[in-house]
Amino acid sequence: GAVVSQHPSWVICKSGTSVKIECRSLDFQATTMFWYRQFPKQSLMLMATSNEGSKATYEQGVEKDKFLINHASLTLSTLTVTSAHPEDSSFYICSASVQRAAGVTYEQYFGPGTRLTVT
């Protein structure tokens, strides 16, 4: 259980174009999803917290107009990198929290990640 998928697993795009990454919880409902980016040999940096049906909360320094997040349902969140530039090339990973009947638990289940390369 608690499987999270991401699509695509990798994408190459030209500078100036937009790219959409999908994150789905396959066997559970996720009221909260998180988006991270990770540079080589570095830790995960939280970009934003996405709550179903409401606006995402962005971390300091993350441009909300550049990284558009939509959490349309309890099983789907999307991240759109708008007007991508080479410096946006990174590994993007989503995760979802499992909310249990007895209360919220805080382990997160991660997707496999999306490697974005902007040329």
Add this chain to the structure above:
Amino acid sequence: SQKIEQNSEALNIQEGKTATLTCNYTNYSPAYLQWYRQDPGRGPVFLLLIRENEKEKRKERLKVTFDTTLKQSLFHITASQPADSATYLCALWMDSSYKLIFGSGTRLLVRP
């Protein structure tokens, strides 16, 4: 702000030995401390969660300890196997901001 320190140098051990990884943090103790495994080019996989009122947690060959006085967690893998080779991330759950903060991870290499 909360900082998490994990040994950036790779830990290289012989198969069958016990691997011990360290996670130190500054400032206040989190309600939860978690350990994840990450393989190259993949997302992290949740391993164990330990609460601030728990001193030890076990799961199969894995053991985690949590010392809020030392502000430290130790992660042990007993009878290590080459398949345990990966990067292990420590993460703290921040109740105040409802988010996880990750350490930079320690790479474990288990030699056959």
